[in-house]
Amino acid sequence: MSHDLVVRSEAVHTPQGPKPGAVVVDGERITSVLPVDAPVHARREVVLPRDEVLIPGVVDTHVHVNEPGRTEWEGFATATAAAAAGGVTTIIDMPLNSVPPTTTPEALAVKRKAADGACSVDVGFWGGAVPQSLGHLAALHLAGVFGFKAFLSPSGVPEFEHLSAQQLTAAAAEIKDFDGLLIVHAEDPHVLAEASSATVVGRGYGSFAASRPDTAEVAAIENVIKAAHATGARVHILHLSSAAALPRIAEARSEGVRITVETCPHYLAFAEAEIPPGATQFKCCPPIRSAENRDLLWQGLQDGVIDIIASDHSPATAELKLAGGGDFERAWGGIAGLQVALPAVWTAAASRGIPLGSVLEWMSAGTSRLVGLADRGRIEQGARADLVAFAPNEPVRVAASALLHRNPVSAYDGARLIGAVRRTWLAGAEVFGPSPDQPPTPRGRLLERGSHR
Template sequence: MLEKRGAYDRGMNYDLVVRSSRVLVDGEFQPAAVAVIGDRVVAILEPDAIVETESDVQLADDEVLIPGIVDTHVHVNEPGRTEWEGFATATRAAANGGVTTIVDMPLNSIPPTTTPEALALKREAAAPQAVIDVGFWGGAIPSSLGHLRELWEAGVFGFKAFLSPSGVDEFPHLSTEQLNQAMDEIAAFDGLLIVHAEDPATLDAAPATEGTSYAAFVRSRPDESEESAIAHVIDAVRRTGGRAHILHLSSAAALPMIRRAKDEGLRLTVETCPHYLTFDEEHIDDGATQYKCCPPIRDHANQELLWGALVDGTIDLVASDHSPSTAALKFAGDGDFELAWGGISGLELSFRAVWTGAAARRIPLSTVVKWMSTNTADLVGLGHLGRIAPGSKADLVAFAPDRTFTVAASELAHKNPVSAFDGTELRGEVSRAWLAGALVGDQARGQLLRRR
């Protein structure tokens, strides 16, 4: 029998009660009624508890109740490249996929989020449009070194750095020496550095991309580029005692050094992305530039090693790396991987794509929620998100895990109808979501988050 937890009083009037035969509580699904007052969960009750409430919702038999997904890797691009994506479209797409919080990357907007003034512009753009909550990463580029504390105090959750060219001139990469300068500065105030880890010298020495050949594109971004760059990050973490997070790990070849760093007790976390867990090199056609991303989608054997590293905890979390562009950019060069813009549009589908792959491997839904909600929330210090418990924020999702659908890119809510997931059959349907206790798409409005 479920132990009553939280502010339970038979005479109390709750704002919302959501009942289900399967509610994710303490990592396990169990029958429960989740009681909400204001924007917080205040009690976990027996599923048939008789209480006074303004709204009493019973989920369908095939639906479960989970915390909202927290996606810590999203490129919204507004202001400056709003034709690629914007806060209105990105947050609607996120909500459709069960995501109730995103953290926006400091590029490819213009200006990039590398100063407090640029952060203010981002917040001004997001405030009237966001239908879910939005936080912001800052950027560590050569010109912002020495001034990172100002951005930290303005409320960013950490600092994004590239160790190889980013693809946009206004966000240059850091050299190894500058990486160490950034780690020195960030460690001094116990901030977080998040890193696109590819080594430019290795990339320069690799074979060139050959037109429409996907195999040639993968060879142009070899495993060694990730291994070398990650080794530099690990060295900087070891030297400073600071915190670093490896973004979008693609290469399983780097897993042994990551395991050793974690066994050493270094403060290193790692993510991978839905596209690396869903697609593989063997099934990507030449000229299919909708699959182009950096680092690249590698072969099936590599993919299975990434899944294994998630299960054993070497990889901590999964985030979308939603990186959209216009169709003209994505398909520039008629299938030439050298000319096409890199990036996967998957924000609306990320949770369901990972759940689809997990279910095929008999990995439970509770584990996927941990990777994509609890652990992502913890990465950015938002411990009141990513769980259903008394005191947690009432960001809740009604999810039918066994319903299936085929993705049609033209029906997705993000701005440009381009996605590598187009035509893919996925599991799971988000039937409704609550943000701070209010239905998304109804009275709910997103809030702009600052580091707590």
């Protein structure tokens, strides 16, 4: 029998751990994982060098593409090209910063039209829960979004309003009725207002962090827990930066609250005291915190309190990111890190003795489970052939100007990392590497919740 593709590697990262293997692909799926020297007749055979391992494609569930409406910040073509170059084979796009925001089925149709034919990797979409959409979320759920994002504090853009604590509970009750997923930007607006009025934010990152303290996250997460407890809804905390919230999250989970949590590469790689004055490319909300806090986030991952890692890739133009000449009050927030998320996390993990398999659980398998994409995030028979040839020990010096997202601004500019993505296959076709099979029309698909099992 002739197969479409076989990839041989001395280290194939399977759910059972790394082992030598020959991964056989037919059509878009892995049909078998055989011993590395098994005789296989295939139209294409790839033998990875000894310094490379074969890993499943990363599934990044937190990406701001911003198209349409703010395509000058990012766009589907540029974001997904960066994703493929970073070993990311699936992204889920956030509902805000595009115009219109994805808060109605009609707006979702506009978003899908903008993405159609432009994507180098697979793309799914989150919906938005804003005051105006409450009572109408079921229609957007039926249209295929993977869940609903809500803010508990101002989002920064006027067309995506935040929910009060009471509205959050109403949204949770509505989403529970169809067993959806509510994902939350959890910072308390009252704590933020009080801290902001007591803080002069300037060029120092410490002043910016003080304006968005741990207590803002802790208070907001308590409100999310209360809403989930009252309604039975499934909830997810986005971009956790404060380890102070971990004990309460663990307690809520032990009480039966259906809550999951993510953190982001920048919270695991950087520390507040290391950020130079005026370096507004590091501005994000919630902020990067202390080195001690960073260590506790890593411990939270290892303890299982934090479930996944997602990039929160949130780029903007250089004019916005660097506004104010280094004044953190005036600069736009958001870190562009989609292409370097995997090596950034792996570099920090390896320095702590954490194996690559754990990183893949947090960035591929766990993220796939969060959004119900049961056909990806792992290398085994029947899974999608989303594969990455990764050189875990290769030094990488990041240059923002060489990254493929639209605007050459990134907090990772100049970072010295380890781990290079050398080839990426999407559904068995090479979309990044020395000889990509990319046709004139990019092969990424637009996903709907429940459509890929």
